[in-house]
Amino acid sequence: MNTLVWVEHDNNEMKDATLSVVTAAAKLGDVHLLVAGAGCAGVADQAAKIAGVGKVHLADDAALEHALAENVAPLIAGLMASHDAVLFPATTTGKNIAPRVAALLDVMQISDILSVEGGKTFTRPIYAGNAIATVESSDPKLVITVRGTAFDKAAAEGGSAAVEAIGGASDAGTSSFVSAEIAESERPELTSAKVIVSGGRALKDAETFEATITPLADKLGAGIGASRAAVDAGYVPNDYQVGQTGKIVAPEVYIAIGISGAIQHLAGMKDSKTIIAINKDEDAPIFQVADIGLVADLFKAVPELTEKL
Amino acid sequence: MKILVPVKRVIDYNVKPRVKADGTGVDLANVKMSMNPFDEIAVEEAIRIKEAGKAEEIIAVSVGPAKAQETLRTALAMGADRAILVESDDEVEPLAVAKILKAIADEEQPQLIMLGKQSISDDSNQTGQMLAALMDRPQGTFANTIEVDGDSVTVKREVDGGLETVKLSLPAIVTTDLRLNEPRYASLPNIMKAKKKPLDTKTPGDYGVDTAPRLTTTNVAEPPVRQAGEKVEDVDALVAKIKALGIA
Numbered sequence: 188m189n190t191l192v193w194v195e196h197d198n199n200e201m202k203d204a205t206l207s208v209v210t211a212a213a214k215l216g217d218v219h220l221l222v223a224g225a226g227c228a229g230v231a232d233q234a235a236k237i238a239g240v241g242k243v244h245l246a247d248d249a250a251l252e253h254a255l256a257e258n259v260a261p262l263i264a265g266l267m268a269s270h271d272a273v274l275f276p277a278t279t280t281g282k283n284i285a286p287r288v289a290a291l292l293d294v295m296q297i298s299d300i301l302s303v304e305g306g307k308t309f310t311r312p313i314y315a316g317n318a319i320a321t322v323e324s325s326d327p328k329l330v331i332t333v334r335g336t337a338f339d340k341a342a343a344e345g346g347s348a349a350v351e352a353i354g355g356a357s358d359a360g361t362s363s364f365v366s367a368e369i370a371e372s373e374r375p376e377l378t379s380a381k382v383i384v385s386g387g388r389a390l391k392d393a394e395t396f397e398a399t400i401t402p403l404a405d406k407l408g409a410g411i412g413a414s415r416a417a418v419d420a421g422y423v424p425n426d427y428q429v430g431q432t433g434k435i436v437a438p439e440v441y442i443a444i445g446i447s448g449a450i451q452h453l454a455g456m457k458d459s460k461t462i463i464a465i466n467k468d469e470d471a472p473i474f475q476v477a478d479i480g481l482v483a484d485l486f487k488a489v490p491e492l493t494e495k496l
Numbered sequence: 497m498k499i500l501v502p503v504k505r506v507i508d509y510n511v512k513p514r515v516k517a518d519g520t521g522v523d524l525a526n527v528k529m530s531m532n533p534f535d536e537i538a539v540e541e542a543i544r545i546k547e548a549g550k551a552e553e554i555i556a557v558s559v560g561p562a563k564a565q566e567t568l569r570t571a572l573a574m575g576a577d578r579a580i581l582v583e584s585d586d587e588v589e590p591l592a593v594a595k596i597l598k599a600i601a602d603e604e605q606p607q608l609i610m611l612g613k614q615s616i617s618d619d620s621n622q623t624g625q626m627l628a629a630l631m632d633r634p635q636g637t638f639a640n641t642i643e644v645d646g647d648s649v650t651v652k653r654e655v656d657g658g659l660e661t662v663k664l665s666l667p668a669i670v671t672t673d674l675r676l677n678e679p680r681y682a683s684l685p686n687i688m689k690a691k692k693k694p695l696d697t698k699t700p701g702d703y704g705v706d707t708a709p710r711l712t713t714t715n716v717a718e719p720p721v722r723q724a725g726e727k728v729e730d731v732d733a734l735v736a737k738i739k740a741l742g743i744a
């Protein structure tokens with residue numbers, strides 16, 4: 188079976204999310220990559236070094252610069268003439284494009300897979316991860332998004348695949364990129380951080396969140412996450428949200444501070460290796476999944492913890 | 497212009513779903529069902545666009561069992577003008593839902609179709625994008641802000657790194673994210689009025705759509721359960737634990 192993997196990148200650098208997708212694809216068959224963008228030849232060279240990759244398709248065209256689904260999906264649908272499966276990371280980019288490809292191919296997408304059980308059989312979470320479904324596809328082609336935390340990352344070095352430039356890109360002319368507000372941060376990205384410190388509604392406002400959570404995260408070299416309530420209230424930007432409808436994370440250590448532990452939040456972090464919770468309510472549901480719990484007022488406990496570490 | 501809003505009836509977000517012992521699915525008997533929360537946000541946004549004088553009519557559509565009428569009545573009580581129920585007792589997959597919606601869009605010619613980004617039951621996050629592909633129209637997924645202006649719509653999207661803004665020519669498909677708005681509650685008089693608003697009932701066959709599933713679910717299981725750990729007495733004990741983990 189030939190598989191095609193969507194390489195996640197920003198035209199300069201390949202994103203780590205690609206590597207777990209390569210691992211999932213390798214369980215199905217030969218792995219080919221697609222680097223689609225503008226001025227992205229450097230990314231193709233990086234991608235060609237991933238261990239176990241057979242070929243890299245490079246589609247370099249102004250119409251592909253911002254990965255607009257209207258322009259990218261037809262290109263991928265065309266490549267599916269010579270591939271049996273296409274896999275995307277379950278990132279916002281992957282989730283935006285993949286279903287559009289599936290519909291063009293008249294197949295049902297399999298979202299957010301956790302494992303490959305056979306050539307056409309996969310497991311995936313439903314109901315905020317409160318149930319795991321095993322699904323078997325009857326479609327001739329597979330379109331899949333992959334949950335990054337469920338697969339090991341393929342080695343970024345060691346391969347030497349050939350890069351093949353392909354044409355066929357065009358501008359559908361119905362959508363255009365206007366602008367992006369992407370925060371630059373020295374902090375580790377949430378989906379690859381080893382340690383995450385997350386704050387909830389209890390953090391009161393943006394200033395208090397910053398003054399309480401950031402020093403602890405700095406001390407631990409951690410990424411910073413948040414509950415939906417903290418994002419909705421404007422303490423932190425939307426891309427901090429961990430959960431069913433935010434980011435799915437599984438760091439070595441997840442520290443939940445002033446977060447109650449609603450099922451939608453747990454869905455995004457309960458596969459973390461060690462969970463630590465600080466909450467003043469001893470009955471907060473977060474303690475049902477926490478390995479280490481501290482019942483305390485966070486405004487006393489967190490500064491003390493930061494100081495003593 | 498017309499706005500089409502597909503709404504799905506799902507398990508209420510406050511209910512903790514239980515897996516059936518025989519592995520065939522999640523137990524929905526006697527469980528509280530509600531409109532998918534993202535769809536409430538879509539209905540609310542459609543109403544605000546209409547209130548701003550930029551739309552004349554809002555049509556709510558649901559594909560589901562007869563009881564999905566309740567979900568449509570909720571949309572009507574919030575402010576939708578009429579509703580279409582496409583009745584099916586079997587679970588209809590996103591691809592088939594998208595095909596039904598395309599057929600309805602061909603008839604109704606809405607300029608804007610607003611869906612939720614994901615249903616909290618199957619967590620697919622597919623239907624809007626599929627519909628956009630089938631209609632060969634642009635999509636603005638995970639919308640945080642929407643601005644309709646003449647023959648285009650500008651959508652600010654919630655993406656992994658922050659926010660991204662795209663401009664789409666109408667007709668367009670938009671899917672909602674959590675921060676787009678806070679949906680209103682229907683008032684009692686509006687709930688009464690909603691009972692008299694038109695609700696058509698159709699079948700997938702009326703639109704020539706085959707809803708036979710492409711994916712077979714062979715098993716549904718509980719996820720591995722996490723055991724609760726221990727509670728520590730004070731910050732000093734927590735410091736010791738964190739040091740033992742080797743991260744500080």
Ligand SMILES: Cc1cc2nc3c(=O)[nH]c(=O)nc-3n(C[C@H](O)[C@H](O)[C@H](O)COP(=O)(O)OP(=O)(O)OC[C@H]3O[C@@H](n4cnc5c(N)ncnc54)[C@H](O)[C@@H]3O)c2cc1C
Pocket residue numbers: 386387388389413414415416417428429430431432433434444445446447448449450451452455465466467468471483484485486509533534616
């Ligand atoms: C469609 C939908 C999607 C959703 N998606 C997500 C998602 O992806 N991610 C997500 O997180 N949520 C999501 N939610 C929201 C979720 O249901 C909860 O509302 C949310 O997670 C609650 O956030 P919280 O724990 O910060 O706030 P609360 O539930 O209000 O909890 C605050 C906690 O802080 C504690 N506390 C207060 N003061 C102190 C103090 N001084 N010291 C110590 N502890 C204190 C309280 O005891 C309480 O446990 C979603 C909801 C819906 C409907």
Ligand SMILES: Nc1ncnc2c1ncn2[C@@H]1O[C@H](COP(=O)(O)O)[C@@H](O)[C@H]1O
Pocket residue numbers: 502503504505532534535557558559560588590593610611612613614615616618619620621622623624
């Ligand atoms: N059966 C359905 N009836 C009406 N709308 C639906 C249905 N299924 C999905 N949708 C719409 O598509 C969105 C995304 O759903 P999904 O792709 O299933 O995650 C939902 O928020 C609804 O707006």
